[in-house]
Amino acid sequence: MEAEASQVIERLYELFAAPRPRVVEFCNHCVDPADIAPFTAVALRELTAGQVEKYWLRSGTIGDEGFRRYLLPRVLELIAGGSLDADFFWLRLAVEAHAEGDSREQAVIQDYFLAVPHALAALVGDVVGSKDADGALATWLRGVEPLAVLEEAALGGPDPDGRISEAHMALEVWR
Structure with missing residues (x-):
């Protein structure tokens, strides 16, 4: 990952900083609780692409807007590093955060795409x-x-x- 992208990702972590969730709501009919456990037990920067992909597979049944904002910096870091595909689903998280964000959040998302x-x-x-x-x-x-x-x-x-x-x-x- 280039230095510019690394700096922008650090700013994403700063601006979207939130404590690790103690509880992540999920549909217990659709989701295995073991797939949710890493989101409450593992530091955000240590979540693997495989763990994050569990969210993608069941996105409508895991978490809320606050959880999506919490997860955004890690998702964008994994995309930058090539561990996640830059597909419509992951990009939708960034697009929604941009639409709902303040000017600083919008600027860092734009800087991310430029980097x-x-x-x-x-x-x-x-x-x-x-x-x-x-x-x-x-x-x-x-x-x-x-x-x-x-x-x-x-x-x-x-x-x-x-x-x-x-x-x-x-x-x-x-x-």
């Missing part, structure tokens, strides 16, 4: 393809910085599957 081009590319794919491409994050995406980051990443770094290049072209057309 993690593969996450930015996935975000562009989701927003450009959405019928609801409104809001502060969509407006920000139409700015100069996201396009410049994708262009630099597409031209200057590895892009084995072409997603960054595709996102760059899509964003250029969409803007």
Whole structure:
């Protein structure tokens, strides 16, 4: 993980800091209590991708908004490090936090996407393809910085599957 991304992730942990939950609500018909145990027993930064993925598999039946905000820095760190895919589900957590956040939270989420081009590319794919491409994050995406980051990443770094290049072209057309 690049230094810039590491610094932004530290800011995410600072701004979204919350104590480890003592209890995480869940549907006991849908979720095995053993899958919830790490969220109350393991420090946030020590949760593995496998443990966090348990949330993804049963997201509608685990936790509340406070839990999602608590989990957000770890999710974004795991995406930056390549341990979680930058897919629509995980990105939705960031998009919702941006929409509901104050200006500092919005800024750090935007900085995250600028520091993690593969996450930015996935975000562009989701927003450009959405019928609801409104809001502060969509407006920000139409700015100069996201396009410049994708262009630099597409031209200057590895892009084995072409997603960054595709996102760059899509964003250029969409803007």
